[in-house]
Amino acid sequence: MKKQKIYRLLLPLGVFLLMACGQNGNQNSSGNAAVLAVLNGTNSGTSVSPEVLKQSNVALTKDIQSAFTKENDGSFSFNDNISFLSYDGVKITGNLFIPKSGTGPFPAVIFVNSWALNEYEYIVPAAKLAKKGYVVFSYNTRGFGTSGGLINVAGPKDMADLSKGIDFLLTNAPVDPTNIGIAGISYGAGISLLGLSKEPRIKTAVAMSGWGSLPDSLYGNQTPRLVWGLLLVTAGYITGRMDPIIAENFGKLLDTKDVASVLTWASERSPNSAVAALNAAGKPVYISNNSQDNLFQPNQILPYFEQLTVPKKLDLNNGIHATAEIGGILGIENYVWTNAYDWFDYWLKGIQNGIMSKPKVSIQKRFSNTRVNYSAWPNPNKVERTYHLRPMGLLSPGKITTTANTTNGTDTILSGGTSATTGVPLLSEILDGAVSVPVTTNVNLIDRTNAMVYLSDKLTSTLKVRGRTFYKGRINSSDSSPHVVVYLYEVDIWGTGKLISHGTATLFGVKGKDTDLNVDLQAVAHDFPVGSRIGLAIDNIDPMYAVPKPISLYTTSFKHNTSTATTLRFESE
Numbered sequence: 001m002k003k004q005k006i007y008r009l010l011l012p013l014g015v016f017l018l019m020a021c022g023q024n025g026n027q028n029s030s031g032n033a034a035v036l037a038v039l040n041g042t043n044s045g046t047s048v049s050p051e052v053l054k055q056s057n058v059a060l061t062k063d064i065q066s067a068f069t070k071e072n073d074g075s076f077s078f079n080d081n082i083s084f085l086s087y088d089g090v091k092i093t094g095n096l097f098i099p100k101s102g103t104g105p106f107p108a109v110i111f112v113n114s115w116a117l118n119e120y121e122y123i124v125p126a127a128k129l130a131k132k133g134y135v136v137f138s139y140n141t142r143g144f145g146t147s148g149g150l151i152n153v154a155g156p157k158d159m160a161d162l163s164k165g166i167d168f169l170l171t172n173a174p175v176d177p178t179n180i181g182i183a184g185i186s187y188g189a190g191i192s193l194l195g196l197s198k199e200p201r202i203k204t205a206v207a208m209s210g211w212g213s214l215p216d217s218l219y220g221n222q223t224p225r226l227v228w229g230l231l232l233v234t235a236g237y238i239t240g241r242m243d244p245i246i247a248e249n250f251g252k253l254l255d256t257k258d259v260a261s262v263l264t265w266a267s268e269r270s271p272n273s274a275v276a277a278l279n280a281a282g283k284p285v286y287i288s289n290n291s292q293d294n295l296f297q298p299n300q301i302l303p304y305f306e307q308l309t310v311p312k313k314l315d316l317n318n319g320i321h322a323t324a325e326i327g328g329i330l331g332i333e334n335y336v337w338t339n340a341y342d343w344f345d346y347w348l349k350g351i352q353n354g355i356m357s358k359p360k361v362s363i364q365k366r367f368s369n370t371r372v373n374y375s376a377w378p379n380p381n382k383v384e385r386t387y388h389l390r391p392m393g394l395l396s397p398g399k400i401t402t403t404a405n406t407t408n409g410t411d412t413i414l415s416g417g418t419s420a421t422t423g424v425p426l427l428s429e430i431l432d433g434a435v436s437v438p439v440t441t442n443v444n445l446i447d448r449t450n451a452m453v454y455l456s457d458k459l460t461s462t463l464k465v466r467g468r469t470f471y472k473g474r475i476n477s478s479d480s481s482p483h484v485v486v487y488l489y490e491v492d493i494w495g496t497g498k499l500i501s502h503g504t505a506t507l508f509g510v511k512g513k514d515t516d517l518n519v520d521l522q523a524v525a526h527d528f529p530v531g532s533r534i535g536l537a538i539d540n541i542d543p544m545y546a547v548p549k550p551i552s553l554y555t556t557s558f559k560h561n562t563s564t565a566t567t568l569r570f571e572s573e
Contacts, residue, residue, distance in 0.1 A: 060117075067124045067331035075100055076130035078123075084168040086142070087160045090149040094119045094139030094165070096173060097130035104135075104174030107348035109181045110165065110202075111138040112188035112195075114322070116235040118145030121185075124331040128341070133349070135173045139165055141191065143241045150243040151236055154190045154214075154269040162195045166202075177201060179348040183340065185209050185325050186296075190271065196283055197274035204347040206340045208288045208325040211296045212304025214266035220300065221505035221519065223483065224253040226546035227425040228295040228321070256481075256508075256548050275307045284311035286343040288336045290319040291364070291524050294422070294544055298523040299468060306377060311356070314377065315339065316363040316523070363466065363525040366500060367438065372466060372525050372573075379466060382571055387534065389454050389473070389566040391558075397448070398560075400456035400534050400568060405560055412557040413539070415479070416450040420487045420537035422502055422544045443535040444495035451539040452558055455491060463528035467571030469501055469521040471536070474564050479554035480511040485542040486519045489535035490528050497535045500526050504545050514559065523571075536568060 072078070079096045086092050099106060109129055111122035119138045126136035142161055143151030152158045162182075169175055181204045182192045189210025196205040211217045218225055233250050236242045249262045267273055278285075285308065289301045298316055305314050315336060317324035328337030342355040359373035374380075390399040391409030398411070423439040446453050471486050483506045489497030503521035528534060540556065541547065560566050 061120060063330050064120060064124060068127060071124055071127035071131070071331060073131065076127065078127075082137075082139070082168075084164060086149075086157075086164045088149075088157070090142055090157075090161075091147065092139055092142065092161050092165065093146040094137060095123065095126075096169075097126045097134075097136040098173055099130055099133050099135070102133060105176035106133055106135045106174055107179035107181070107344075108135040108137065108169060108173070108175040109183060109344060109348070110162075110169070111136065112162075112182065112184035112191045113138070113141055113144055114185045115187035115232060116144070116239040121188075121329055122183075124329055125337070128331070129344070132341075132345070134344070135169070135175050137165065137169050137173070141187070143236075143243070144239065149241070151240050151246065152243065153246060154187070154194055156268075158191055159194060159198055162191065163199055166199065170201075179203055181205065181344050181348050183207070183344075185322050185329070190214070190269070193271035193285065194269070194274060196285060197271060197278040197281075200281070202283070204284045204286075204343070206286045206288075206343055208336060208340070209290060209293065209296060209322040210271075210287070211300060212270065212272045212302075213300045214270045215263045216300035217296050218250075218266055219253050219259070219263065220297065221503070222508065223504045223506045224250075224546040225295065225544070226254070227544050229253070232295075254546050272304045272307065275304070279307075279309045282310050284343075284347055286313045286339060288315045288317065288325060288339075290317050290321065290324050291366070291522065292319060293321045295321045299520055302377065302468075302523055305361075312360065313339070313343070313355075313358070314361045316361075316525075318364045318366065318368075363523075366524055366526040367498075379571075379573065381573060382466070383573055385463070385570045385572045387456065387568045387570075389536070389560065389568060391560040392448060392453065397443070398452065398454040400454045400536060404562070405565060406562060408561040410557050410559050411452060412555050413448070413452060414450050415482075415540040415552065415554045415556070417541035418447045418451040418537070418539045420446050420451055420485075420539050422485075422487075422499070422542055425543050439499040441489075441497055441499075442495045443489055443491050443497040443537065446537050446539075451537050454536040456534040458531050458533055459528055460530060462530055463534070463570070464573050465500070465524060465526045465528070465570050466573045467525075468523045469503075469571070470569040471503065471517070471519040471521065471538075471567075472569070473517045473566040474514055474559045475510075475517045476512065476514050476557045476559065477507070477510060477554060478512070479552070479556075481506060481508045481548045482510065482554065482556050483507075483540055483545070483547050484517065484519065484538055484556070485540070485545065486521060487537045488521055489537070490526070491533040491535040493531070497537075500524060502542075504542065506548055508548070534568075 077098045082094045082096050119140045122138050129136050140147035142149035183206035184192045185208045189207035192205045193207045196202050252258050252262050325336050327334045342353045345351040346355050361374040361377045362371045364371050387400050388405045390405045392398040392411045419441045485504045488501045491497045501521040501524050503519040505519045
């Protein structure tokens with residue numbers, strides 16, 4: 001049932017993306033204008049109707065309302081006509097739950113909507129909390145739902161709205177001012193983490209599928225996140241009232257123009273910019289993110305978590321953006337929401353429920369329900385395992401070995417796509433994250449004209465990857481801004497590779513220069529079994545990411561020599 005509902009929400013978005021982007025998904029400089037024209041409604045022939053996104057929202061709303069009806073047992077009041085004026089006169093709307101039993105003051109939880117959703121997103125969790133003795137306040141962030149103003153993307157206006165909302169709550173509800181928590185998924189998670197850092201009256205936060213660094217989420221390793229960026233901007237236009245600067249900034253990233261100003265804008269909206277304030281306040285935080293999330297990728301949330309010195313907990317789950325958490329808004333009990341409720345019960349009500357004795361960090365293994373647990377992150381018992389890459393032969397792939405390379409050689413590939421890919425945008429991610437159907441390719445058949453391919457011998461012991469994988473090499477490109485995508489596979493006896501992780505990078509100003517190439521692949525927990533082989537492929541195009549200029553023919557030479565090692569380094573145990 002849970003998976004069916006996830007499909008109902010996300011598959012229409014996948015259809016939209018495929019038709020809007022095309023399978024290659026690569027936008028060049030001239031194509032970016034067409035993308036932004038679609039976003040501004042001036043080129044409707046390039047994408048499907050906006051009704052695709054609206055219908056997915058309607059389907060979710062119906063499911064939420066049905067679940068809420070089952071929770072509404074009369075033990076709380078529900079006021080659906082809440083509004084207040086923010087500092088600039090903008091009307092912010094929401095809803096309020098108050099327990100009927102007891103006189104208060106009660107602990108309170110504030111819910112912040114996800115991107116493209118509204119105040120009704122959390123009415124089921126709100127009802128559950130109200131029945132447990134919480135006042136619960138959900139509001140539409142400016143630009144969404146029935147709130148006024150333009151979408152501010154967790155900026156100063158959103159922070160001011162949150163503070164005004166707390167003023168309203170303390171004035172109009174029996175709330176204990178010393179026990180106020182905040183929570184949200186995605187957009188709501190980012191605002192929750194920033195609110196926890198900046199608003200002194202918030203005691204704790206639960207952040208699900210959020211970001212620690214917005215620059216890294218949008219432009220990690222100097223590579224725009226084409227598919228997810230396009231989805232967010234498009235959904236914002238269809239379901240909210242967009243500040244024009246949002247599409248303008250996205251276009252600048254695609255065109256690699258005035259990137260520094262965009263990253264400054266994004267940094268101001270990043271929880272990692274306020275870590276010092278949060279650590280000084282000592283406020284506790286629970287974070288849930290997903291290993292296959294190609295919007296807020298795990299490699300941008302882990303450094304944020306590492307910087308926190310407050311009481312903290314992190315769960316890294318299988319799934320794409322928000323899929324591990326979405327069941328909770330439909331009232332379905334799951335791992336993340338159980339921890340979220342326990343977190344609030346402990347920190348806002350003082351209930352000794354064992355949440356703080358659970359491991360600080362858990363990572364769900366790929367294609368499994370099993371989790372690996374750690375008392376801290378980075379894992380204090382971490383082992384780094386380094387493999388060396390040797391050049392390809394005339395008819396054979398390069399070798400991945402545990403011994404240092406003793407062969408000098410240079411392999412040159414042409415730009416272009418290959419069968420090494422992250423799959424069909426969004427659809428493949430859903431199949432992988434939700435139902436454990438991985439992206440696969442036969443590694444032996446990847447075109448080595450356009451890709452580097454490496455294979456290890458059969459493993460004689462299990463390789464336990466626990467975190468990030470780091471590729472380090474040296475290249476020389478005939479292009480000034482080469483783009484690479486690195487794919488890590490578990491390869492079986494027939495050569496079929498299951499995609500385990502991937503990473504991407506774009507370099508600038510390197511034409512004709514020997515240049516170090518460092519790519520961090522997304523963090524996962526995965527066991528390469530005995531008898532399998534490690535596979536690695538590197539090419540220049542993937543439908544998930546934008547290239548920095550019109551697709552052109554260029555060469556990239558990969559240099560292997562004894563003095564400058566090409567390596568694959570795993571965080572392991």
